[in-house]
Amino acid sequence: MLRDLVHRTRALFRRRTVERELADELRFHLEQSVERHMASGMTPTEAQRLARLEFGGIAQIAEACRDARGVSVAEITLQDLAYGWRTMRRSPMLSIAAVGTMTLATAAIACVGSLADALLWRAIPVDASDSLITVAATRGRPGDGVVSYPDYVSLRDRARTVNGLAAHYSTAPLFVVAGGQAREVNGAVVSANYFPLLGMQPALGRFFGAEEDRVPDRDRVVVLGYDLWQSWFAASPSAIGSVLTINGSGFTIIGVARSRPPGLTPMPVGLYIPTMMLRVGYRWCDDALAVSCTVVSMIGRLAPGRTLADASSEFAAIMPAAWAGAPIGENRGLRVSRPRGMSEDDQEPRLVATLGVVAIVLLIVCCANLGGLLSAQSAVRQTEFGVRMSLGAGPLRIVRQVLTESLLLALVGGAGGLLLSRVFMAALARMFFAMDDEGHPLSYDFSQSAGVTMATLAVAVAAGVLFAVLPAIRAMRAPLIGVTPARSTAPRWSAARWLLAAQAAIAVAMLAIAALLAFSARSVLEGRNYDTSHVALMRVRPRLVQYTPQRAQQFHHQVIERLRAMGSVESVSMVGLGSVLSGGSARVSLPTWAPEQQLAVHYNEVGPAYFATLRTPIVAGREFDDRDTAESPRVAIVTDSLAARLWPEGAWIGSSIVIGQTRREVVGVVADLAIHSRRDSTQFWAFAPFWQNSGQVDSRLAIRTTGDPALLLPDLAREVHRVDPAVPIAETITLPTRIAALTRPVRVGALFIGYAAALAMLLTAVGLYAALAFAVSARTKEIGIRVALGAAGARLIGSIVGEGLTVVVAGAAIGVALAAAATKVVASLLYAPAAADWMFYAGSAGLVTAVGVGASLLPAYRAAAVQPIVALRQD
């Protein structure tokens, strides 16, 4: 074994010596043979001839000896690499095209990998993250899985399979006033065991302990995030002990967390307060610590030796008793899982899967293309392979050579793709993942993990093997020198033809889907029956500073008056639930209906001039105005389709509708707000006046401006602050910005698939051009004869372009079918009506066909320019 190794190593490093010795040895044999023949009376010439004849092919014997000696794999590979490098340099355009193609295709693969890693796969970056678990409530339908604080305490105290269970509410919008600054900061309300559970260490001071998280509302202590400490307190150690105001209450700073704490959500945490301060941090329940207020998420650490399954069965057993009979929509079970990825959007897994399929299809298209190109090159290299085989190289050795060359291209391309994907991911993060739909900053870690790097390189290697298949088969069929004419026969292009048609089909399908997605993103933004342009949004939250509903109403009236008085403001309105263009839900019915006939609809409480502000057409009646107050009769507005559903025979205005428990008179019907994807059917909406809910305190304003709303945002905020500077203002963004953030998956999909489509189209064009150009050059003689016999140039061009066109048209037809199928897959990302789809299919097919014709024209003109006399002289 050792000897074997020594032998092989010697063969590798002392190759020259070993080679010379081999040559000497074989020459000695020949000379002996020559001497013997001369001794028997032959002339030296005769003797030499006979000796060589007897000996056989020296090159083959030497090669067999090298094989026998077990020349190392490394040596052959080095040789092949050197050879491959020379080949690459000899046809630089082909090599650049191949490496470039691989770079662009593997960059797409690496991007999907990084997206999937950050959004879906990555564990929380803490020590022993394997034993971390999240415990989430299930509700029989998609929901966030939060539980109430008392339920958390009962689970924490009874669970034995975990070594600690922490509660956290990591997306608490806290209005912080300190050191002359006042701003909404994302905070986390966490139990005291949160810090040790995640292995966090303070950079300064300390974290709060169990005693400080035991009595409700007593210990007003806060731990600052590192970045907040830096920006608000200039990283001064004297920050410890000072007091800042959170949602109107004073808190003492006791510590600073280290930078880059393990985030459990994409929203960076600016400060941490104890769960006993939930009543300050969470204002949507009357008592945030009550069992009816579901607010905290749970994260725990498995006890040593315990598994996920142990914890699952235990938590099912210790679930609060009241949950057992709970209806769908309320907490009724517990799910234990490992925390993976940062995704909070149920569309994202589907998006990532779709992009993954697109990236793989793109890579396969590249393989087909490169396989075709290299196979054409391999046909040109028949002579070279023939020479090598005549010199003793076996077919396997040649295949190996071709494979090494392909892998070289693939790996260089793969490495390039990894680098390029970093650029792409940085751009994606900046364009789409920097801000949520309410204007809060987000922080996703899209850095390339070792796993993604390895997987991408593995995929590149697989691709290299894949696109080596065709050229390798061709190379193996290379005829020996002198055995058959060295000139290759005309290449068959039927197989290549089908590959090209498939590429064209994929290009058409990708192009159509990308266009559909881009159009969807645009149509949501431009809106049907609403107009987002020139609308600014702002959230005013008097509840955080303990406003009563009465005082809040006064405040709102003053704010609206002031804003309306601004020259650049056209109209102002507001919503009481959720946000502008969305809202909450309600059950509606007619007074005559039985309870089980109730319809679930979308619902919001909107201010006067809401529909004027959104430019939603009023189909009948009027919209809410200042007449609709808490004292006036209860009124409602419904959308067109809901009206048609409730009163099919018309006569909507003046009819009665029951929303929740309240009977209201319909005063207006508005056009349907089409802001739903194709997967959802038309949405019914009902609206009640903002002022008829006497409990209203907070609101989200919608302000239509005459100029660019983005530029006006600071002025608008200043105007609101003039009414009461203490009332927190947040989420000051424009409506288009918000819609763009809401439709992130659509826009990411459009950009990514558009990239893939552009690349696929380019590849189809290059592939078609190369195949036709090669066919023309191989048929120069035939074309020459036809020209000599009087074939017109136009007919020649027609016949070549016709060949290309057949392929592209066949591909485009398949592509349209593919696109129609793919449209169904991405239906949840499509917002525009399906009626116009055919235009996108036709447009994509037309574009790819046009590009195909363009790619065919060049070789066709070259064919037409063939001089018969030159062509016929060619061998």
Added chain:
Amino acid sequence: MDLPQGTLDLLILKAVALEPQHGWGVAERIRQISNEALKVNQGSLYPALHRLERRGWIKATWDLSDNNRRAKYYELTKAGRRRLEQQTDAWRSLTSAVNLLLDHH
């Protein structure tokens, strides 16, 4: 007569067992001792020599030949001697078994 499959290694080991031989010598010796009955093809002789060397059954040294030329001489190693004995026994028992079978009427 062509060599039966697998016997070349045995013949080479035997040929270099007495004294170191170069490739030409090995071929000559096999030819002479077998009364010209066995002929070794160079195309298989040299790869076989290199293979046996790699296995460690023979080792090579460069020396001057009878006619004063540099030649590569192969000699048996200890492992090679053991191998030769094993192979010889194996060959004997094989041939005697085959003989028995052939002689059986």
